[in-house]
Amino acid sequence: MIPAAFDYIRAGSAEEALAALAEHGDEAKLLAGGHSLLPLMKLRLATPAVLVDIGRLDDLSYINDAGDHLAIGALTRHRDVETSALVQSQAGLLAEATSHVGDPQVRHRGTIGGSIAHGDPASDLPSVMLAMRATLVARGPGGEREIAIDDFFTGFLETALGDDELLTEIRVPKMPDATWGFQKFNRRAQDWAIVGVSAIVNNGNSGVGLVNMDSTPVRAAGVEAALSGGASASDAAEAAAEGTNPPSDLNAGPEYREHLARVLTRRALEAAGR
Amino acid sequence: MEVTVTINGGSHSHDVEPRTLLVHYIRDVVGLTGTNIGCDTSSCGACTIHVNGESVKSCTMLAVQADGQDLLTIEGLADGDVLHPMQESFRQCHALQCGYCTPGMVMAAVSLLDENPDPTEREVRIGLEGNLCRCTGYHNIVKAVLHCAEASS
Numbered sequence: 542m543i544p545a546a547f548d549y550i551r552a553g554s555a556e557e558a559l560a561a562l563a564e565h566g567d568e569a570k571l572l573a574g575g576h577s578l579l580p581l582m583k584l585r586l587a588t589p590a591v592l593v594d595i596g597r598l599d600d601l602s603y604i605n606d607a608g609d610h611l612a613i614g615a616l617t618r619h620r621d622v623e624t625s626a627l628v629q630s631q632a633g634l635l636a637e638a639t640s641h642v643g644d645p646q647v648r649h650r651g652t653i654g655g656s657i658a659h660g661d662p663a664s665d666l667p668s669v670m671l672a673m674r675a676t677l678v679a680r681g682p683g684g685e686r687e688i689a690i691d692d693f694f695t696g697f698l699e700t701a702l703g704d705d706e707l708l709t710e711i712r713v714p715k716m717p718d719a720t721w722g723f724q725k726f727n728r729r730a731q732d733w734a735i736v737g738v739s740a741i742v743n744n745g746n747s748g749v750g751l752v753n754m755d756s757t758p759v760r761a762a763g764v765e766a767a768l769s770g771g772a773s774a775s776d777a778a779e780a781a782a783e784g785t786n787p788p789s790d791l792n793a794g795p796e797y798r799e800h801l802a803r804v805l806t807r808r809a810l811e812a813a814g815r
Numbered sequence: 816m817e818v819t820v821t822i823n824g825g826s827h828s829h830d831v832e833p834r835t836l837l838v839h840y841i842r843d844v845v846g847l848t849g850t851n852i853g854c855d856t857s858s859c860g861a862c863t864i865h866v867n868g869e870s871v872k873s874c875t876m877l878a879v880q881a882d883g884q885d886l887l888t889i890e891g892l893a894d895g896d897v898l899h900p901m902q903e904s905f906r907q908c909h910a911l912q913c914g915y916c917t918p919g920m921v922m923a924a925v926s927l928l929d930e931n932p933d934p935t936e937r938e939v940r941i942g943l944e945g946n947l948c949r950c951t952g953y954h955n956i957v958k959a960v961l962h963c964a965e966a967s968s
Binding site (some may be wrong): 542543544545546547548549550551572575576579580583592594596620643644646647649650730731 | 816832833834835839855856857858860863866869870871872875876877880882901923924926927930941942944946954
């Protein structure tokens, strides 16, 4: 399978990438590691007229300790997140979930920013971002702005990023003492999660994000509310599917996904010591 | 667009369409057909090569993305007639049946041991999760990787 023809622009800097986006608008797509976009282009489900390659913007590949949070460059590869001692110690849930993204080859190329900006409800990392209440930084023609994760996922494969904006940084609150659990249910190695759950408990506050339970990545708000009201893990997990609208596909219908969400949430919470 | 890559130590320059997949460039333009195309959807790993020393599925990368990079394919692994230790381990352990997945398996396995020289059996199995063998010959493949790790230590 070969993608439809496109014009290729290799950005040498974030400014060049933004200029290309400004010129081509919604005709253009950003190419980072390409492990979400290229498969769609090969299936002709995406046919951008212009591809702006930001894969060489090494200044957007970093993991920094920024006081109360980790600042992770959008172009940091999964492999580098997974193996970072800083991420492992300050955001263990993120390191663990990242090690379940795709397979080693995918993690050598795919980037954290690309995965999040793709906005795929079946991806693992958005659930971590929701659970840990990350903040995203976008750069556009008007400068930089912060986007709270709860405002980021707006529709199926759609995000709050404008056509002229570039996701530059992911800010993950440091939680060295947090306990957490990550659950990913699939039938074969390297498959997408049929349902996945990220759960974290930090200083008595909990965060729970769900994979593949709606048309966007979603927070299990009912579970979080139950936990803050003192519910046990198994009681809180009963609320996991509340308010969700799970998809139906070859692997599972909505009812089975709701069941999985409850079971996996309970397991994730138990792993988090609740 | 002009692309210049190093493949197995040699420099190659060609004018390619931006949509050319790296695996097609390697096979059809450069003529190195040891890298196989299996699923063509970044699932099976048959097309695994190394880009700057790391395993990558070359069906999910554009040739233009590889411009200026250092590539290694299965043809570049052996030293003349002397097989790479991983190839030798695959031979010793009979780690192939039909052989179609083998180039990708070997390249993924070499990258795996580069990152984790002394893996457990479980780590080998997880480390090779991106490579499918439809003969289901996994048992001897895992054995070969462990054998290679042991022989190299």
